[in-house]
Amino acid sequence: GLGKTTLAQIVSKELRVSFRATSGPLLSKAGDLAAVLTTLNAKDVLFIDEIHRLNRSIEEVLYTAMEDFCLDILVGEGPSTRTLRIDLPPFTLIGATTRLGLLSAPLRDRFGIPLHLEFYSFEELVNIIKRGARVLSAEIEEDAARE
Structure with a gap:
């Protein structure tokens, strides 16, 4: 959303x-x-x-x-x-x-x-996922973040 x-x-x-x-x-x-x-x-x-x-x-x-x-x-x-x-x-x-x-x-x-409000771009969504993983101290591979 x-x-x-x-x-x-x-x-x-x-x-x-x-x-x-x-x-x-x-x-x-x-x-x-x-x-x-x-x-x-x-x-x-x-x-x-x-x-x-x-x-x-x-x-x-x-x-x-x-x-x-x-x-x-x-x-x-x-x-x-x-x-x-x-x-x-x-x-x-x-x-x-x-x-x-x-x-x-x-x-x-x-x-x-x-x-x-504008929809997030694909790259913005990838960055949000990566940041969420960092906040949760979880590792996420680049391919998984882009899935």
């Missing part, structure tokens, strides 16, 4: 806050997102992998959480429907995708610091 989750974990460690991870496909209903958001503490990092797979109705719930740190939940049906507003603590959202073109423009535009 590209190290997206690892990078998000490093951000939370540097900020000295808790890390919470989920993925777009797991958030299929507003209640799923609400369950995640309402368990966050102030300044926590929330990482959503495959964020491009959120359905549009979930994205709309996320917009308010990102911009206003609140959650608007519709309660009831028909003419008796009302909106319940839940205040959320401020949090950092890190969204990750390998399919940027599938991310809706309104969601993409709400992120303050977009980053693009």
Whole structure:
């Protein structure tokens, strides 16, 4: 992989806050997102992998959480429907995708610091394997590192 989750974990460690991870496909209903958001503490990092797979109705719930740190939940049906507003603590959202073109423009535009990660080259992967072997005090032959 590209190290997206690892990078998000490093951000939370540097900020000295808790890390919470989920993925777009797991958030299929507003209640799923609400369950995640309402368990966050102030300044926590929330990482959503495959964020491009959120359905549009979930994205709309996320917009308010990102911009206003609140959650608007519709309660009831028909003419008796009302909106319940839940205040959320401020949090950092890190969204990750390998399919940027599938991310809706309104969601993409709400992120303050977009980053693009590149895949490691073959030689970089070989160096990572060799370094890992050194850290573990393990010997590895060049051919094995390149396998």
